[in-house]
Amino acid sequence: MVPLCVASGNDRCLRQRGDDRLPGGNSLHAHPRTGDHLHTPGRPTPDAHHPRRCCTRRAPHPLDPQARPGHPIRRRAPARPADHRALPGRRRRGHPTPDRRPPPQPDRRHAPCHLRAGQVDARRRRRPAVQAQAPAHPAERGLARRPRRGCPAHCQYCYLAGSLTGPPITRTYANLDDVLGGIAPAVGQGSVTSGTDARGHEGTTFEVSCYTDPLGLEHLTGSLAAAITHVGTADLGGPAQLRFTTKFADVAPLLDLPHHGRTRVRFSVNAASVERFEGGTARMPDRIAALRSLALAGYPVGLTIAPIMPVDGWRQEYADLLDAVAAATDDVPGLDLTAELITHRFTPRSKEVLLDWYPRTKLEMDEDLRRQKRGKYGAVKHVYPARVMHELRSWFDVALAERLPAARSLYWT
Structure with a gap:
């Protein structure tokens, strides 16, 4: 009921x-x-x-x-x-509610929480099982699986906040068979790994964490385990791989699944000073321990070092992070480890949403300290100045090679 x-x-x-x-x-x-x-x-x-x-x-x-x-x-x-x-409180049509939430906006993708009794947001339409994406970084410009939308974590720097407008609602889809059934027809249609010399052995990759952290909801849905098992055991008509990024550490339900090496689990990690902006997530040592457990279970694993910020003492803090990962994976046989490096950025819309969600945040989002950059379709984003970006990238190129030589760097952005 x-x-x-x-x-x-x-x-x-x-x-x-x-x-x-x-x-x-x-x-x-x-x-x-x-x-x-x-x-x-x-x-x-x-x-x-x-x-x-x-x-x-x-x-x-x-x-x-x-x-x-x-x-x-x-x-x-x-x-x-x-x-x-x-x-408690009063609610009359045309008058603001006590918490002064704004009226529904026509571009909102979620049904506003303050709709009247029984009202339906006509904009809520069923999304197709497979959608072509143009996400924030190159590794996800392919086909995405969306068993969920909305994130249980509370990261004050979330770049995707501009795409998750409206109330911070986590939505999960129950038509999992439809979602997974769209994988086989899409094999071979990717543009990042399929047919390339460097990553062609991975096959077509399917991202399941574009708009959420699936591991954070796995104890409620079980859909991540179902997806890993499906990709690991089904005949998909060609090589394929599942990918997801997480800030959580409860990986015990995934260790014994028949993944057959077709799911790469990347852990989002960062410097100690940046970790304070990540509410509701697992602590960094727990994530690194979870990465080790999955690597020992035969999973391909990865690091998503993001968002990289030039905080005070950033060189030492990121060096400590890489050393901790190296120590945790040093004795893993057949380690398959990748690294994706993403610097902090924000858009005008994501800044607006984040400041509404976290009005007392200490996160630096000052346009005067940033360089404006435009995406493929003209969208504005604010990134670090070229001098800062060059300094960060030069240090990480050397540090990864020296401290974590087993890691294969996929991209920097």
Whole structure:
């Protein structure tokens, strides 16, 4: 049974069989994929879905300003299998809520949290199982798998924040068979690894962490294990590899899977001073220990050193990081280790979203200290000046070769 939250004290609530029609021919019904009770024109409520809990906010009845707040709902609650809970605050159409959230924007990709009872965001459409991407860095310009969207971590520097506008909601898709079924037809269509001399042995790579950290939700969904098993055992018609990046460390459910070396797990790591911007994630020593466990289980592994920042003492801090990884992987037989290096950057939109999410952040996002760069389609991003970028890259080129010679560097950006 799914709880139903009603945002006003009027008649748009608690409809069941025999009382499911709303004024104007509208009704409440259960969303076919999520089970949420939604309000759409001309659809009766299915008998199998009834709200169990009804929550109201203190707002006058629209037709009777003298009525007690929430009175129509409280009057109906005892006669139906639902319990009534009043929520604090006022919410009237056209007036801001107490936390002063802005009204819905037409370009939002998520249904705003403050929609009224039963309203549906018409912009929420089912996404295709496979989508061509143009993500932030070159290794992901291919085909992406999206079993989830939205991240459980709270990284104050998240470059993708501009792509995840609206409430910070984590969405997971239940049609996993459809998602995985799109892999085989797409094998051979990638543009980064397929057909290249340097990385052709990897086959077509499929990224599952474009817009989320899949390991952070694995204990709830199990979809990552299902994807690894599918790619490791299915006949896909050609060489293919699954890839994902994570800041979490609970890898125990993945160790015994039949991956057959077709899934590369990259761990996002950084200097100690930068780690304070990563809320809700595993600590750096735990991530390095998890990388070692997966490497010993035969997985290809990788480092995503990102976002690189020239903080005070950055040379020593990043040297300590590389030394810790070297010590953890020194005795791993047949180690397959890659490195991807990404400097910190932000867009006007991502800065706006991040400052809204984390208004007290100490992260430096000053356009006057950055160089403006334009992407393939003209999008503006703010990166470090050329002198700083050259200094950072020169140091990492030498440090990787000296401290972690087993690592194969894929790109710098």
